[in-house]
Amino acid sequence: MKRVLTALLLGTAALLCAPASSARVAPPSAPARAAQAPNVVVILVDDLGWPDVSAYGGKDVSTPNIDRIAASGAAFSNGYVAASVCAVSRAGLLTGRMPMRFGFTYNINDEGDEGAGLPTSEKTIAERLKPLGYHTGAFGKWHVGAQDRFYPTNRGFDEFFGFLAGETVYVDPKTPGIVTTPTKADAGKPPFETRRGNGVVIEGPERRKVDNFNRYLTTEITDHAVDFIDRASRGKQPFFSYVAYNAPHWPLQVPQEWYDRFAHIKDPVRRTYVAMIAAMDAGVGRILDKLEERGIRDNTMVVFLSDNGCPVQFGFCNDAHPWGAGKFTYLEGGVRVPFLFSWPRAMKPQGIVDTPVSSLDVLPTILHAAAPKQAMPRELEGQDLIASAHYKGPDSRLLVWGQAPVFAARQGQWRLWRSDDWHQTKLHNLAQDPWEKTDVSGDHKAEAEKLNRAVEGFAKSLPAPLWKLHFTRKVMIDGRETEWVY
Structure with a gap:
């Protein structure tokens, strides 16, 4: 586990020209697209x-x-999301906009934020694809609103199977063959014995309760995604499948057969987390297998990413790597995530690509492919992932994040972190200090001032949050003191 990927940490990043937190700028020309x-x-x-x-x-x-997915496309080593916490990040992916721009600033608390959700004024990927003739389905975790107006089948999805909360139990812990592992954050507490509230699994526009508490939820999500692809691929419509696994989110539960494969990992918490990743990876394999079986893999765009980084408080993150943890923070490990993309008919394999990309790029890429002759909606902020995968130009893309009181910005090797309530601003050189431990703002005042101006402009442009900040907290992550925002 104590292994730092030095070659990748110090690799040269080739950055794009449009800031993810500003109006969309045309990316470099992409290769010719499939008809x-x-x-x-x-x-x-x-x-x-x-x-x-x-x-x-x-x-x-x-x-x-x-x-x-990487072997047939690209693994972006500098892949980012819109926020370092679940609900806010998902709102960015689904809309192609920084969520703070429409007041979706803070996470949705399952019990204390009644009425919070993705505003109906903002169109989801599904709502943009439906008029283009797509059949759409969502499977797994939703977490962008539980009321009817936010419900998936009222937001462009024809089908839904999953749960509406930020977390739920994978399976009844009393089910034979299931390993449930307490973490250091909940040691001594009894495991969940049931699914409650918005953690109950439901399906369809009627919100039918699904009786599946004796079956592992990761497998259930895969089953429904595979079935959807099988059925949709037999029709004449193109389809969009949003597969939102809650794995490997806490609570830590996994079938014994997967746990047994990692006996070499002595820490049961880390072992369970890794086994959950492996079980989820097997589900990804089944999805890819179905696409290949139906003969549609070449003209299917597949995007894989995480909603945010790993939460350090549970004790299962890869603490040998600077980007191994950071959920709730604006360290790199909070917003820099695994991000893979493939569309074999339109893009040859590119391997590891250092060009920075954002989850805000997913929607523009899809729309460009689905309707190449239509003008891109001006409110979208991202760029085309295929153009990014081929880009070899200078380091110039500006990325800005923020959930007040904490903000961050990155351009090239320079990364700025700012806390308004701590009255601190720090500048880090990621090429020399990927752990973000050494503040070099005093030696590089011009770079610090430039990124701070970008943060200030972003912060001043935002409307009031639609619901309140829950809390901030001082935390230590791999020797770095930083601030949580929730």
């Missing part, structure tokens, strides 16, 4: 740290099926 609208599968996983995908060279966890 037929592609099918689209977006696989979003939960709390998966950057180093725990073996496509990037890590050895702790083998993810052969996720790696298949």
Whole structure:
């Protein structure tokens, strides 16, 4: 586990020209596209740290099926999400906009934020694809609103199977063959014995309760995603499948057969987390297998990414790597995630690509492919992933994040972190200090001032949050004192 991926940490980043937190700028020209609208599968996983995908060279966890996406496309080593916490990040992916721009600033608390959700004024990927003739389905974790107006089948999805909360129990812990492992954050507490509230698994527009508490939820999500692809591929419509695994999010539960494969990992918490990743990876394999079986893999766009980094408080993150943890923070490990993309008909394999990309790029890429002659909606902020995969230009893309009171910005090797309530601003040189431990703002005032101006402009442009900040907290992550925002 104590292994730092030095070659990747110090690799040269080739950056794009449009800031992810500003109006969309035309990216470099992409290669010629397929004439037929592609099918689209977006696989979003939960709390998966950057180093725990073996496509990037890590050895702790083998993810052969996720790696298949990279083998036929690209593994972006500088892949980012819109926020370092679940609900906010998902809102960015689904809309192609920084969520803070429409007041979706803070996470949704399952019990204390009644009425919080993705505003109906913001169109989801599914709502943009439906008018283009797509059949759409969502499977797994939703977490962008539980009320009817936010419900998936009212937000462009024809089908839904999953749960609406931020977390739920994978399976009844009394089920034979299931390992449930307490973490240092909940040691001594009894495991969940049931699913409650918005953690109950439901399906369809009627919100039918699904009686499946004796079956492992990761497998259940895969089953429904595979069935959807099988049925949709027999029709004449292109399809969009949003597969939102809650793995490997806490609580830590996994079938014994997967746990047994990692006997060499002595820490049961880390072992369970790794086994959960492996079980999820097998589900990704089944999805890819179904696409190949149906003869549609070449013209299916597959995107794989995590919603944020790994949460250090549970004790299962890869603490040998600077990007191995950071959920709730604006260290790199909070927003820099595994991010893989493939569309064989339109893009040849590119391997590891250092060009920075954002989850905000997913929607523009899909729309460009589905309707290449239509003008891109001006409110979208991202760029085309295929153009990014081929880009060899200068380091110039600006990325800005923020959930007040904490903000961050990155351009090239320079990364700025700012806390308004701590009255601190720090500048780090990622090429020399990927752990973000040495503040060099005093020696590089121009770079610090430039990024701070970008943060200030972003912060001043935002509307008031639609619901309140829950709390901030001082935390230590791998020797780095930083601030949580929730």
